[in-house]
Amino acid sequence: MVTLSDTQRKIIEDSIRDIKDFPKPGIVFKDITTLLNNKEAYGVLMNHLYERYKEYDLDYIAGIDARGFIFGAALAQMLGLGFVPIRKQGKLPYTTISEKYALEYGVDEIEVHIDAFGEKKGARVLVIDDLIATGGTANAAATLVNQTGAECVECCFVIGLTFLDGIEKLKEKTKVYSLIEVN
Helix, strand or coil: CCCCCHHHHHHHHHCCEEEECCCCCCCEEEECHHHHCCHHHHHHHHHHHHHHHCCCCCCEEEEECCHHHHHHHHHHHHHCCEEEEEEECCCCCCCEEEEEEEECCEEEEEEEECCCCCCCCCCEEEEEEEEECCCHHHHHHHHHHHHCCCEEEEEEEEEEECCCCHHHHHHCCCEEEEEEEEC
8 A cells, every 4th residue: 555755745744834713713724725836745646646546446536526626637637537526516517416414503415426437337436635524525425426336445635634533434434545644
């Protein structure tokens, strides 16, 4: 299993900016825009993901709306695979299936096209996003992939907030890989 070297991890970690009190007081937001505009860090990240997943025998990469699109589409192209967007409710033009998940104050919903993974039953899918916190969106995404008849073989995140229980909850459903873990 390919993992980051200490040097690679430092390059990626150093490129992620902390924004205190965003979007509300007490939260430290992990800003990946500084990772994206850093060609060395983004290259290290994408090359690492390619090396990790090139032997996974994947059929598709599914990215979670919206930052998962940035990493997922690029990785799909590098691996020669199709990319599938998992979007917020009402954003996809064709027939969809949806999954609701709990938020701190309410409920949200994501969707995927019913034919997103083609006609191959059991298509092997990697779900990717920038960050996992409480895991609601990621759990909903893995559920959606499996509901289409495909198989969510792993969920990948650039950042995992281990002080929340999202990673552990998601591990009940699929394998989880986060490059950078924040305790």
